[in-house]
Amino acid sequence: MTRSNRxxxxxxxxxxxxxxVGAYFTFAAVQGDYGLFRRVEIAAEADALRADLDGLNAEIARMENLTHRLSDDYLDLDLLDQQARSVLGMLRADEIVIR
Structure with a gap:
């Protein structure tokens, strides 16, 4: 038998x-909606959101502290004086304003 050269x-x-098909699935695994790059983006976004949450929790704690210091149970007279001056814009007679 002879073989043809076709x-x-x-x-x-x-x-x-x-x-x-292999190239398509490799591309989808790296670049797709559920790929490696998207996973890294989600992790970075989660870190940024955690940092924002920590900042907001600190701000809430600061506001709760100020609210507690102005409550009926505990009154900080220095803070009350500072807030009254800030809101009303008033000064004592012995104070000098520097702008």
Missing amino acids: PNFGAFFFFAAAFA
């Missing part, structure tokens, strides 16, 4: 299709 295009198309 190129085998069936095997070429099979391997080309397999390569294309």
